[in-house]
Amino acid sequence: MALIGIDLGGTKIYGVVLKGDEVMAEAKAKTPIHGGPLAVVDGVAALVEELGGVDGIDGVGVGAPGAVVAGGVIEQAPNLPGWVEPFSLGPALSEALGGSPVVVDNDVNVGTIAELRMGAARGATELLGVFVGTGIGGALVLCGKLRRGPAGVAGELGHVVVRSGGRLCGCGGRGHLEAYAGRAALERRARTLDAKGRDTQLVELAKAKRMTSGVFAKALAAGDAVANELVDEAVVALGTGIASAVTLLDLELVVVGGGLADRLGPAFVGRIEQAVRSELFVSRSALRVVPAELGDRGGAIGAALVAADGAP
């Protein structure tokens, strides 16, 4: 069975052709900044052509940011340029591809499925996938199946409260995990501390641009105190949030990926595992917290795998 998987991101579109467990081809393109959803459909269709087109392909899967509901509709996608209203990406893309079946799912869901089937969680039937990037994404596999929930929004670990009444989250809530451990939150905090006179390389390295995961890695390597402090806080918050999920659900495996986690490497994930253990109610827990294995390609691979499973 040959499948095409597309990882639709806010800045780039990345696609693979997957045959069995093997990536046969890959391609990428910039996400169109102008033209909204219709331009995105054209961009994805062009990338599919670049990957060899849909002849002999059994299904196309798309992993997209934001709230994906049944029928391939993206309800909200604040990270996709010009994407202001719900849009039926699945049907529109299917039409652009001459009627090929298209399955659309949330990017964190497909990334977690990829780690389950071809990555760090191979052989497992239960998994919490945690993606530490600009925000914190989460997805749950219980008894071999993705937990979507009745509204399709299950798995939002980033908006689990780790400190009642605590730091303001990008979503407007207080004390959410994402407010302590997402890259964007760390950047806000670093710029605030810098403005208050704390000495840090983070702002110098980033300048007026985005404070990337690479900037955090460099500052940590140079022993920057603020970078260390922020990452320590992130580790504690991730430990708390993940431990709460593990305690509630009795989970045995957590995979941690995403841009920031990938960049900071296995040592960062090891520290998260320790932090989780220190917060667990069941001390004899068989829990393991391991780094994701598929990196940047996980989203597209997972999208292809989900295409084979059919619509959510």
Place this chain on the structure above:
Amino acid sequence: MALIGIDLGGTKIYGVVLKGDEVMAEAKAKTPIHGGPLAVVDGVAALVEELGGVDGIDGVGVGAPGAVVAGGVIEQAPNLPGWVEPFSLGPALSEALGGSPVVVDNDVNVGTIAELRMGAARGATELLGVFVGTGIGGALVLCGKLRRGPAGVAGELGHVVVRSGGRLCGCGGRGHLEAYAGRAALERRARTLDAKGRDTQLVELAKAKRMTSGVFAKALAAGDAVANELVDEAVVALGTGIASAVTLLDLELVVVGGGLADRLGPAFVGRIEQAVRSELFVSRSALRVVPAELGDRGGAIGAALVAADGAP
């Protein structure tokens, strides 16, 4: 189908005969203080006799506090007198009842099943059961089935962290929901505040005895400031812990029961619902938080229902 359900508590054993949805008989006895597990087996067997014995009964179910694992083994039951080692309650009770099949499950699990099938959650297929008593118990029903988890300890909402690094919990952890909202934690806090000179009726009403749910209800009704403060804190913590579970799992129904919640009534549960809503990530959530309907009898009814389902 006629079933016997037993709620095995730290101070009393309560049993029912259930036929369809109807409680045909009920009986109770004190939990033996001396003699450990074997005395408890005798006590339960005597109560079954009082209920009419096992002739014509299709199954006996027991809801017990503590960690219940496969095969009717209770691993830990700190609330049962003299119960220090794992004990195979299921097989021992079955033998004492002349070979009748016996199913043992956790008391919170069976209480949640009772609310699902015959109580406040009738017709639902997904449910978070929260029991606010001496501690905080929790159980999850997902896709129509109790979530037990690989180690059989799923649902421990009481030990979900609501405040990273916060108040010490009875289990030794920090910032757990139970440390802010369990009756025992409220009592500890009230006695500490009293010792520090805060004026409160709670300690006068309880004297040297346990500070019961009734004591809290009385002090609240009299406008006691400390009682109000403690219950306010409990409501906020319950809001945070339940909201985290709802956000993670995309749940639509939460039933709140247990001694303290039953005593404080629907207004208390209404306040918890408001607190949960204020912390939810998905503002359009269809979530409802409702009071349990079966009160004290829920455990025994649920145990009977679980007996019909067979062993976990």
